Amino acid sequence: MPQFETHFFSSLIFWEVVSFGILLWVLWKFAFPPILETLETRERKIRESLEQADRHRAEAERKMQEYELKLSAAAKEAETVLAQAKERAQRLLEENEQRLQAEADRIKGDAHREIEHERRKAVQDIRNQATDLALLVAEKVVGRSLNDADHRRLADEALQAVAENYRKA
Amino acid sequence: MENPLHPFELHQFVQLSLFGVDISLNKAVLMMWVVVGLAATLLVLGGASRRLVPTKLQSLAELLVEFIRGIIVDTMGQDGLRFFPLVATLFVFILFSNLLGLIPGSYTVTSQIAVTGVFALMVYGLSIVLGFLLHGVKFFGILIPPGTPGWLLPLMMPIELISQLARPISLAVRLFANMTAGHVILGVLFGLAITGGALIGWLPFAFTIAMNALEVGIAFIQAYIFTVLTCVYLGDAMHLHGHEAHAH
Numbered sequence: 001m002p003q004f005e006t007h008f009f010s011s012l013i014f015w016e017v018v019s020f021g022i023l024l025w026v027l028w029k030f031a032f033p034p035i036l037e038t039l040e041t042r043e044r045k046i047r048e049s050l051e052q053a054d055r056h057r058a059e060a061e062r063k064m065q066e067y068e069l070k071l072s073a074a075a076k077e078a079e080t081v082l083a084q085a086k087e088r089a090q091r092l093l094e095e096n097e098q099r100l101q102a103e104a105d106r107i108k109g110d111a112h113r114e115i116e117h118e119r120r121k122a123v124q125d126i127r128n129q130a131t132d133l134a135l136l137v138a139e140k141v142v143g144r145s146l147n148d149a150d151h152r153r154l155a156d157e158a159l160q161a162v163a164e165n166y167r168k169a
Numbered sequence: 170m171e172n173p174l175h176p177f178e179l180h181q182f183v184q185l186s187l188f189g190v191d192i193s194l195n196k197a198v199l200m201m202w203v204v205v206g207l208a209a210t211l212l213v214l215g216g217a218s219r220r221l222v223p224t225k226l227q228s229l230a231e232l233l234v235e236f237i238r239g240i241i242v243d244t245m246g247q248d249g250l251r252f253f254p255l256v257a258t259l260f261v262f263i264l265f266s267n268l269l270g271l272i273p274g275s276y277t278v279t280s281q282i283a284v285t286g287v288f289a290l291m292v293y294g295l296s297i298v299l300g301f302l303l304h305g306v307k308f309f310g311i312l313i314p315p316g317t318p319g320w321l322l323p324l325m326m327p328i329e330l331i332s333q334l335a336r337p338i339s340l341a342v343r344l345f346a347n348m349t350a351g352h353v354i355l356g357v358l359f360g361l362a363i364t365g366g367a368l369i370g371w372l373p374f375a376f377t378i379a380m381n382a383l384e385v386g387i388a389f390i391q392a393y394i395f396t397v398l399t400c401v402y403l404g405d406a407m408h409l410h411g412h413e414a415h416a417h
Binding site: 001002003004005007008009010011012013014015016017019020022023024026027028030031032033034035036037038039041042045 | 174175177178179185187190191192193194195197198201202204205208209212213215216217219220221223227230231234235253254255257258259261262278280281282283284287288345349
């Protein structure tokens with residue numbers, strides 16, 4: 001085998017040691033340090049980014065909770081306000097109803113009273129006129145004028161008797 | 170048919186000598202320079218961009234660094250990382266040698282037993298020196314597996330000694346043999362394709378394509394195995410019998 005021809009060994013070994021030494025020196029000095037540094041930097045950067053992301057997420061969750069809390073408080077408040085409004089509306093409605101009822105009752109009572117009053121007045125008028133008429137007739141019949149006050153008293157008594165008769169009937 | 174071992178032959182380009190030692194240039198030496206030049210360029214450029222979102226070359230360089238770091242931490246623990254430059258350079262050198270050797274007309278540096286032998290001796294020698302530096306005489310304890318009864322020692326120690334001595338040899342031969350065998354098979358298949366002609370030659374030619382793909386995988390795997398075993402041997406020297414291996 002050509003690889004066992006020993007007369008090449010010395011040059012092979014010499015140049016191997018030299019070239020390996022050079023490669024070792026070059027890589028040791030100029031290649032490995034920047035590569036290792038870059039790797040470390042990236043590792044640190046990634047770790048920092050992850051930590052930051054964690055922090056941000058925690059903060060976001062906290063904010064979210066805060067907002068949810070606020071939201072539920074607001075919803076509760078709205079509910080209360082609504083309930084109060086309803087209650088107030090109900091109360092107003094009832095008050096109005098009562099007030100209107102009272103007003104209606106009052107108007108009705110007034111009307112009743114007025115009607116009664118008018119009726120009485122009408123009855124009185126009728127009575128007066130009837131009395132006058134009766135006096136007129138009686139004057140014509142009797143032919144002499146009676147004292148007005150006496151007449152009136154007599155006629156009233158007569159009418160009263162008629163009315164009592166009428167009521168009894 | 171062409172001799173399939175022919176591609177492994179070396180011829181002197183330029184005759185050089187240093188203190189009487191022959192250091193003539195040949196194809197393998199040129200390929201070492203190409204390997205060093207290419208690996209250094211790619212990794213230095215990959216490291217230079219330093220972007221947070223990496224460029225393609227940067228990704229490749231970072232992938233390689235992470236890969237080697239993973240191997241070291243898995244086999245040696247965190248304190249093995251001080252060997253990172255050595256282990257990573259070893260991996261890069263072997264990987265680039267294996268891969269560039271697959272380009273037709275180039276030369277596979279790692280198919281030379283002298284080259285793999287030097288790497289293996291370097292790694293094993295370092296592990297021995299490290300072991301004695303860290304543990305002193307107690308490092309001889311590596312010859313005694315934990316829990317061995319006293320009466321078995323005369324048997325176990327020679328066995329462990331042999332297994333220790335086999336380490337650099339197996340390390341060197343594994344890489345050399347894999348690279349050589351792959352290229353021999355490629356050579357044989359391609360020779361068959363040429364001699365087979367148009368009628369039947371396409372069959373071995375198709376195999377050369379498939380084998381070439383396989384060889385790319387083997388190039389990676391052998392570089393990986395060499396690196397892992399380097400870490401294992403250094404790790405053994407650092408943590409005798411793995412006493413401390415899991416303490417970190």
